[in-house]
Amino acid sequence: MDHFTLPPAFKSPSPEILHKIEEAIQSFSVITDVPVTFFNTNGEIQWECHRQSKFCNFFDVYKDPRSVCSKNLASSAKLATQLGEPYVFVCKAGLVKIAVSLILNGQVAGCFMAGPIIMGGLKESIITNVFSLNNIHFDSYPKIILFLRSMKIFKPKEVSHLASLLGSCVLASITHNEDYASINSQYKEQKRIGENLQRYKKENKTMPYPYELENQLIESVKDGDTNKSLSLLKKLLGELSLIEVGDVTSIKTKVLGICTILSRIAAEKSSLSQEQTESYFYDMNMLNQAVSFQELSILASNLIENISQVIASSSYSGKSQIIKQAIQNINENYKNRISLKTVADYLHTNPSYLSVLFKQEMGMTFTDYLNQTRINKSCELLANTGINLIDVSMQSGFDDQSYFSKVFKKMKGITPKDYRKVNAK
Known part of the structure; x- marks a missing residue:
């Protein structure tokens, strides 16, 4: 199977976007056992996924740009674009297809066609339509009938779910989400730290403990500056990870020590409620149970944020x-x-x-x-x-x-x- 590409005339997005689209459609096709074809704006096949399950490939009429099949596909692709959502339609043979238009930067790049699939059941009319639309040699009859009977049958409600799923796959591939991008960025940051760990380990380098950074973090939390505190914590965790060569237990011991100091400062600066005290105890216990660097980072960030916010609002107990x-x-x-x-x-x-x-x-x-x-x-x-x-x-x-x-x-x-x-x- 060729990689997913766009027509030369179309201003192609980044390779990363194309890869995400290809990966999403492949996942949809594999899990549903439904073939997906991408047609460019001229109605030409640009890319196919799960081709061996595609019934249309038996027939030459399917690829004829002047045929009734091509016209039916073109009009359905146009309607999917106009609707801005998945469009479920029945082809001339009586089989069901799902059209989802691909629109990038306000420009129509083509259309994904999922199917054909059988909805409800294999009716006699479908077999009749297939043979009437195509000039089929007698020797091919058994093969075609067997293929039709082996196709999975979907209920109408299931077809609706397939349409929603395909539409979501396309949309999620081309839509940037800041929240998930942030999480992915954190993952890449941890991966980078891991690579640095290996390099430092090989070079047998030693690093001094970042006391200055730790003091800056404590002062920032005492000031109630949450954003700065979280930024400093991230830097401190990165350096601790290098110093301890990724040993989560050693990193955790140092972070717990810092959080204990900050919890005591919070208690001194404000009158902690029973609920807040129990919350700190619970958060510290969770932090102590962390088994990965990523988990440790998330739990420490949550605890630092809570302490900083409590200190920031400690001079005010009103409701405004x-x-x-x-x-x-x-x-x-x-x-x-x-x-x-x-x-x-x-x-x-x-x-x-x-x-x-x-x-x-x-x-x-x-x-x-x-x-x-x-x-x-x-x-x-x-x-x-x-x-x-x-x-x-x-x-x-x-x-x-x-x-x-x-x-x-x-x-x-x-x-x-x-x-x-x-x-x-």
Whole structure:
């Protein structure tokens, strides 16, 4: 059987798309035992699948472009295109066929014809029509009758299901789905990591533990920045996979350690409900039972996402979804230039309304909360790092060190420098 191709005059899609179409139609044909033929826009046979089960191939009239068969196929293909869905029709011999038009980039590329098949039962009229349409030699009678009687008989409802299935096969092959593409991308990423593992193993290379990446992940989760946390986790898992040469047990031990730290931080920063506590316990237990790197990655991502979101909303226990989202946005973007207006635009709401609602729900203004978030972050940097005050102010979201010191002293009662002397570890 030739590979599925399109006519030279048609602007062909990528080889990947053509392969997906061929693979889908072959799967349909093998599992249903129904032959499928692809005709180009001129009514010429371009590709056949399961050809040995195709009854039409017994007869020359089927391939004659001037015959009643060709005209019947052409009109059915046209109708399938106009309908935009599978079209079930009865050929001149009384056998059933299913037409599904192939449309790519707004251009009709041809039509898939499934069949012929027998619907309901092998009627005497079908045999009569077959012989009347074709100039059949007497010696061929037994062979043709036996072939007809060996064909599978489908009920009308089954034919309807076949039509839906064929249409879905064609549509799924040419339609890009972001969700499945994302999953497939993750699979390819894991495959790439596996190949890197083998290469590093052969070269006997050693890699240092990515402490910096781990610290960035912990800080990101503490900030409630879910998207950044998940991105950092993905990088960390990739490096751990290389360091441990794919040993899932060793990788799992390190990931469980990180998740334990983060769970404790979540408990300290927020008042966890019984349900949340049980959820963490369940997620950690599931993570501990992971048997593959992919499973470990998915479970760790889910746990990190949950912890990050709990921390992000820990300063608010009200019921307003707008304020919850506003707080999450602040926690994720406090290092950037954000304002009441930018957050309001993000939430598609009026700045004045957000200002009033924020003060009402939080007991402080938007600006005060933003500054409080930035100052709390600066306290962590002052206590845990030795970076200079300019960098502390920048990493906390303040553009001006003087303004940072002023706000810090107002909120904490002492200067950033004095705070570091008292709290530095």
